[in-house]
Every structure is written in C-alpha cells, then in structure tokens.
Amino acid sequence: xxxxxxxxxxxxxxxxxxxxxxxxxxxxxxxxxxxxxxxxxxxxxxxxxxxxxxxxxxxxxxxxxxxxxxxxxxxxxxxxxxxxxxxxxxxxxxxxxxxxxxxxxxxxxxxxxxxxxxxxxxxxxxxxxxxxxxxxxxxxxxxxxxxxxxxxxxxxxxxxxxxxxxxxxxxxxxxxxxxxxxxxxxxxxxxxxxxxxxxxxxxxxxxxxxxxxxxxxxxxxxxxxxxxxxxxxxxxxxxxxxxxxxxxxxxxxxxxxxxxxxxxxxxxxxxxxxxxxxxxxxxxxxxxxxxx
Amino acid sequence: xxxxxxxxxxxxxxxxxxxxxxxxxxxxxxxxxxxxxxxxxxxxxxxxxxxxxxxxxxxxxxxxxxxxxxxxxxxxxxxxxxxxxxxxxxxxxxxxxxxxxxxxxxxxxxxxxxxxxxxxxxxxxxxxxxxxxxxxxxxxxxxxxxxxxxxxxxxxxxxxxxxxxxxxxxxxxxxxxxxxxxxxxxxxxxxxxxxxxxxxxxxxxxxxxxxxxxxxxxxxxxxxxxxxxxxxxxxxxxxxxxxxxxxxxxxxxxxxxxxxxxxxxxx
Numbered sequence: 001x002x003x004x005x006x007x008x009x010x011x012x013x014x015x016x017x018x019x020x021x022x023x024x025x026x027x028x029x030x031x032x033x034x035x036x037x038x039x040x041x042x043x044x045x046x047x048x049x050x051x052x053x054x055x056x057x058x059x060x061x062x063x064x065x066x067x068x069x070x071x072x073x074x075x076x077x078x079x080x081x082x083x084x085x086x087x088x089x090x091x092x093x094x095x096x097x098x099x100x101x102x103x104x105x106x107x108x109x110x111x112x113x114x115x116x117x118x119x120x121x122x123x124x125x126x127x128x129x130x131x132x133x134x135x136x137x138x139x140x141x142x143x144x145x146x147x148x149x150x151x152x153x154x155x156x157x158x159x160x161x162x163x164x165x166x167x168x169x170x171x172x173x174x175x176x177x178x179x180x181x182x183x184x185x186x187x188x189x190x191x192x193x194x195x196x197x198x199x200x201x202x203x204x205x206x207x208x209x210x211x212x213x214x215x216x217x218x219x220x221x222x223x224x225x226x227x228x229x230x231x232x233x234x235x236x237x238x239x240x241x242x243x244x245x246x247x248x249x250x251x252x253x254x255x256x257x258x259x260x261x262x263x264x265x266x267x268x269x270x271x272x273x274x275x276x277x278x279x280x281x282x283x284x285x286x287x288x289x290x291x292x
Numbered sequence: 293x294x295x296x297x298x299x300x301x302x303x304x305x306x307x308x309x310x311x312x313x314x315x316x317x318x319x320x321x322x323x324x325x326x327x328x329x330x331x332x333x334x335x336x337x338x339x340x341x342x343x344x345x346x347x348x349x350x351x352x353x354x355x356x357x358x359x360x361x362x363x364x365x366x367x368x369x370x371x372x373x374x375x376x377x378x379x380x381x382x383x384x385x386x387x388x389x390x391x392x393x394x395x396x397x398x399x400x401x402x403x404x405x406x407x408x409x410x411x412x413x414x415x416x417x418x419x420x421x422x423x424x425x426x427x428x429x430x431x432x433x434x435x436x437x438x439x440x441x442x443x444x445x446x447x448x449x450x451x452x453x454x455x456x457x458x459x460x461x462x463x464x465x466x467x468x469x470x471x472x473x474x475x476x477x478x479x480x481x482x483x484x485x486x487x488x489x490x491x492x493x494x495x496x497x498x499x500x501x502x503x504x505x506x507x508x509x510x511x512x513x514x515x516x517x518x519x520x521x522x523x524x525x526x527x528x529x530x531x532x533x534x535x536x537x538x539x540x541x542x543x544x545x546x547x548x549x550x551x552x553x554x555x556x557x558x559x
Contacts, residue, residue, distance in 0.1 A: 029411035
C-alpha cells in the first residue's frame with residue numbers, strides 16, 4: 001500500500017508541471033482563440049465584445065473563399081502526385097537495386113531540408129525571366145519563356161511542384177514499410193499463375209497497400225491545408241491572390257493587417273477542415289490498419 | 293526488362309533530387325561579378341570560397357546561427373528527457389486520470405499549430421516574450437508526439453523485466469535510468485531528431501514572435517536575404533551553412549528517423 005503511494009507520488013511530481021505547461025500553451029490558447037473570435041482586440045487596450053461580427057464577415061469575405069479555393073486547388077495538384085511519386089520511389093528502392101539505403105537517404109533528404117533553402121534554389125530555377133534555368137532549358141525545345149511564379153495561372157502549380165519534391169520522401173518511407181510487409185508468397189503464387197509484373201502490381205501490390213493509401217492520403221491532405229512557407233517565401237500570396245492559401249491569409253490578416261480577431265476566425269475554419277479530415281481518417285483507417 | 297526500367301527511373305529521379313543540392317553547393321562557390329544573366333551561372337568556372345568568407349565576416353549571420361543553435365538545442369534535450377519519462381509513465385504506470393490525460397493529449401494533436409499562434413502571440417506580448425528566446429523555447433520543451441512514440445515503443449517491452457528489477461530492490465528512478473532509458477534509445481533518438489529538424493527549420497513561429505533582426509534564427513535570416521540581396525552566390529553560401537547541421541543529424545540518425553516515421557503512422 002505504501003509502495004503504491006510512493007509510485008504514484010513520483011508520477012504526479014513529473015506529471016503536474018507537464019500538465020500546467022500543457023494547459024498554458026495548448027488548452028488555454030485554444031480557448032482564448034475561440035473567445036477572441038467574438039471580440040475586437042487591437043492588442044493595446046481592452047477587448048470589445050462584437051458577437052458574431054467576424055464570423056458573419058467570413059461568409060462575405062471573397063478573399064477568404066478564394067484562399068479556401070486556392071488551398072483546394074493546391075491539394076488537387078499536390079496530393080495524387082505526392083502519393084504517386086512516393087510510391088514510385090518506394091518501389092524503386094524495394095526492387096533489389098544496389099545501394100538502396102543510399103538512394104533512400106537521397107530521396108528523403110528534402111524532407112529534412114529547410115523550406116527556405118529549397119525555396120531559395122527553386123525560386124532561382126523557376127525565375128520567370130528568360131535567364132531562368134527552366135526557361136533556358138525549355139527554350140531548346142522551342143517553348144516560349146514562362147512567367148511561372150509571377151503568373152496567376154502557374155504560380156500555384158510551381159508551389160505544388162516544390163512541395164511535392166519536399167515531402168515525397170516521407171510518403172516513400174510509408175510505402176516502403178508497406179511494401180516490406182507484403183507477403184512474398186502472394187507474388188510467387190501470382191507468378192506461377194503466369195501474371196506479368198504489371199498485372200501483379202495492379203492486382204496484388206496496389207490493393208494490398210490500401211491502408212497505406214488511406215493514411216498517406218489523409219496526412220498529405222492535412223499537410224496541404226496547412227501550406228504556408230512556400231507561399232510566404234516565393235510569392236507572398238500573389239500574383240493577384242493566386243497563391244493566397246488559408247494559412248497565408250490567416251498570417252496576412254493577423255500580422256500584416258493586425259486584425260487578430262478575424263485571423264482567429266480563419267484559424268478556426270482551418271481547424272474545422274482539419275478536424276473533418278481527421279474524423280474521416282478515424283472512421284476508415286481505424287478499421288483498415290488492423291492488418292499491420 | 294524490369295531492371296532496366298528500375299534503373300532508368302532511378303537515374304532520372306536521382307538527378308532531379310541531386311540537382312537542387314548541387315546548385316546550392318556549386319552556386320555558393322561562385323562570385324557575383326559573373327553577372328547573373330547566364331542561366332548556367334551556378335556551374336563554376338572559377339570556384340572561390342569568397343562567399344563563405346564574406347558571410348562569416350558579416351556578424352549578423354553568425355548571430356543567426358547562434359540563435360538557431362540556442363532555440364534548437366535546448367528543446368531537443370528537454371524533449372528527449374521529458375518525452376522519455378512521460379512515455380514510460382504512460383506505458384508502464386497505473387495512476388488516477390491516466391486515460392483521460394492521455395486521450396486529451398491525443399485530441400490536442402489534431403489542433404493545427406496555426407490556430408494557437410494568435411492567442412500565443414497575445415500571451416507573449418503580455419509576458420514580454422516577443423523578441424526573446426523564451427517564446428521559441430518554452431512552448432517546445434516537450435511534445436505530445438514524442439510521448440506517444442516512446443509509449444508505443446515501451447508498451448512492446450515485457451513487464452517481467454521491470455518486475456524482476458523491483459524484486460532485486462530497484463526503485464522507479466533506477467528502473468527508468470538503468471533499464472527504460474537505454475532500452476528506448478532508438479525511439480528517443482527519433483524524438484530528438486524530429487525535434488531538431490522541426491525547430492531548426494521552423495519559419496512560422498519565429499516570423500510571428502520576432503521582429504528584431506538580431507534575434508532571427510538562420511531560417512528567417514535567410515528568408516530576409518532571399519531576393520533582397522540579389523546575390524545568388526551569397527544566398528547559396530548561407531543556405532549551405534545552415535544546411536550542414538540538419539544534414540549531419542540526418543546522416544547519423546537517418547535509420548532511427550525513417551523508422552520513427554514508419555512507426556508514427558502504421559502499426
């Protein structure tokens with residue numbers, strides 16, 4: 001009995017400071033943010049209660065809807081290519097090539113590299129002038145120089161390309177784990193039945209990776225709704241709001257426009273979107289991942 | 293045939309993944325006088341370390357590196373220790389409120405950090421933490437994901453081990469330091485690497501909490517250089533230097549790090 005008490009005593013000694021930290025830096029801000037959406041607060045001076053004003057404004061705010069639409073478009077450009085590239089990379093390193101560990105590392109490298117570095121290089125490579133590297137290269141096949149980041153129809157695509165390059169390595173790791181846990185006997189059986197490699201991939205490997213497809217799709221979607229760094233670094237939301245994503249608009253409203261209350265509304269909108277995606281994840285993946 | 297497809301895909305993709313890093317390294321060795329008009333400007337005809345000399349002589353850059361080290365190393369150490377202790381507690385101890393606390397932690401993971409940034413900014417204005425290290429260190433002292441990883445790992449270790457140690461007269465503190473900590477080294481290394489990479493590379497939080505250039509971490513410093521300086525070689529030299537610590541961490545801990553990613557998702 002005494003020992004039970006001693007055990008728990010130590011546990012609480014550790015736990016209490018951690019819980020205080022948790023409440024101060026996670027729970028309280030979460031609640032404060034919600035409270036803030038009903039207030040007008042200019043940091044200096046007292047907050048003033050304005051009710052649903054900021055929430056109502058959200059529904060009329062064309063830029064906010066454009067930001068949501070941009071983020072959805074970004075997801076469309078980004079999710080499937082990221083998954084496809086991740087899967088291709090995983091298939092390559094799982095195919096028994098030499099130096100597989102080296103290549104796994106190489107493809108993973110952008111994941112650990114700061115966005116600032118990648119944006120610095122890509123911004124230069126995709127310069128919208130004739131002396132940009134890509135414009136120089138496509139010039140050889142007779143394509144006219146493109147504006148890229150300064151074009152409202154292309155900028156979001158370039159940012160998506162950059163993000164795909166940045167995260168495909170982590171998608172690869174998930175698929176690689178999945179591929180390694182596929183039962184080799186299934187391949188043997190398919191081969192004995194005379195199936196081609198192509199057919200084995202579509203009929204055996206691809207369906208077996210279903211739980212991973214789900215998981216990767218959800219995490220990639222959540223990631224795409226939080227995209228900020230590339231838009232901030234390369235286009236500042238422009239041109240003509242073409243790359244204003246939800247988080248960029250939130251940042252811009254709160255910290256350039258100094259409308260913290262409305263930015264809090266936008267952050268809750270982001271939260272609801274991510275919550276919805278997570279609930280889908282729980283519903284489907286909860287059951288699917290039992291295989292692994 | 294399959295081999296040929298594999299190898300040609302491998303060569304093309306490797307080229308795409310190597311190219312940006314090659315541009316960075318070679319670009320850093322070029323001096324700006326070579327006019328930036330040439331698209332192949334980054335290919336060195338006359339390599340020089342002048343950019344590196346220049347950037348180190350520029351006091352502010354050294355300061356940015358120092359800031360990054362401070363706001364990265366402290367949270368990495370505390371994250372590893374606190375997440376290890378909490379992971380152990382949640383994996384092996386029975387106490388009042390355990391389930392409630394753990395599942396509250398798990399629920400909070402779903403809250404995007406962008407939501408917390410505005411109220412935290414208001415709090416930090418009150419605390420006087422704007423333009424200080426506190427704003428970037430204190431909230432990062434431990435992390436829920438780290439606790440979750442260590443807990444998952446230790447749950448896989450049989451309880452017999454702990455019971456045997458109790459019978460031999462060891463107490464909780466001894467068991468933690470002598471058994472659990474060494475055992476969970478791979479997962480703690482993962483937590484440390486995750487924390488290092490994310491703190492070193494973080495742009496969003498420093499952008500909000502810091503306005504004084506002297507307090508910038510190297511990421512934000514580089515971001516403020518981008519385009520503004522108009523000196524590609526110098527930017528690339530700065531990028532290369534800030535890349536070294538993450539690259540080294542990555543080289544040494546790659547195995548744990550990638551395993552950690554696998555573990556965090558699919559069990």
